[in-house]
Amino acid sequence: MDSNTLYGEKIASKWTTVLFAFVTVFFIFMMFYQIFVGPLGDYPAPTWVLIVLTVIFLFLTFNFRAMTIELTPEFLSTGFGVVKHRIPWEDIERSWEDESPVWTYGGWGIRFEKSHGKRRLAYTVPQTPRVALSLKRGRFQEFIFSTRKPGELIGLINEMTSST
Numbered sequence: 001m002d003s004n005t006l007y008g009e010k011i012a013s014k015w016t017t018v019l020f021a022f023v024t025v026f027f028i029f030m031m032f033y034q035i036f037v038g039p040l041g042d043y044p045a046p047t048w049v050l051i052v053l054t055v056i057f058l059f060l061t062f063n064f065r066a067m068t069i070e071l072t073p074e075f076l077s078t079g080f081g082v083v084k085h086r087i088p089w090e091d092i093e094r095s096w097e098d099e100s101p102v103w104t105y106g107g108w109g110i111r112f113e114k115s116h117g118k119r120r121l122a123y124t125v126p127q128t129p130r131v132a133l134s135l136k137r138g139r140f141q142e143f144i145f146s147t148r149k150p151g152e153l154i155g156l157i158n159e160m161t162s163s164t
Contacts, residue, residue, distance in 0.1 A: 007071040007156055010147060011125045013064075014110065020061035033058050064109065067125050069147060071106040071156055076133075078123045078145045083110065085121065087143060095157040097150045098130035105144065118142050133157070 026118055031050040034040050063081030070077045077086045095134050105122040107110040113120050118141040124130060128146035134140055 004072050005070055006073065006160075007069070007153065009069040009147060009149065009153075010066050011069075011128055011148060012066040013108070015059060015124045015126060017065040020057060024054065024057040024061050027057055058080075067123060068144060069145065069153070071153075071160065073160075076157065076160075078143075080110065080123065084097065085123065085143065087133070087135065087138075088164075089160045091138060092157065092161045093134040093136050093153050095131055095133050095161070097154060098132040098144050102126070102130075102132075120144060131157070 011055060016045040029036060030040060031047065031054050034044060034047055034050060063083065065081075067078065067080050074093070075086050075088045077084055079085060102108065104115070105113055105120070105124055108124045108126045111120075111124065113122070119139065120142040121140040122130075122144040123146065124144065128131040128148060129150045130144050130146050131150050135142045135143060
């Protein structure tokens with residue numbers, strides 16, 4: 001976040017990190033076992049498959065360990081590591097605190113869904129309140145994201161959208 005940032009928030013999910021780290025360590029163990037001890041089972045996966053899976057889960061562990069929210073004078077940005085979604089203020093119609101159960105979006109992480117005829121994009125973290133945005137244009141009609149301070153964020157969003 002730079003000096004231009006009006007609001008910044010980072011939400012870490014220790015359970016997400018623990019889950020991905022556990023799977024990563026499992027694949028690392030399998031990979032080293034197969035390389036240095038011998039094949040795993042009667043029909044072992046090729047070593048390159050274990051290496052690829054290790055790299056994928058290592059990326060997932062580091063990329064999805066925290067979600068960031070940034071508000072600047074030009075846009076709202078939400079993301080997990082290198083995967084970000086940026087919305088210019090002029091594209092936001094309204095905002096409200098989302099009261100839907102988290103399973104409405106299929107769990108946590110980045111989710112796409114269609115509900116009541118509207119395409120939604122959701123960036124969610126477990127056990128965290130969410131803000132919903134109605135969008136004027138774009139691929140999605142609604143964008144939902146987690147935040148620890150929904151009231152404060154909705155106030156800032158309303159302030160920024162009323163000035164555009």
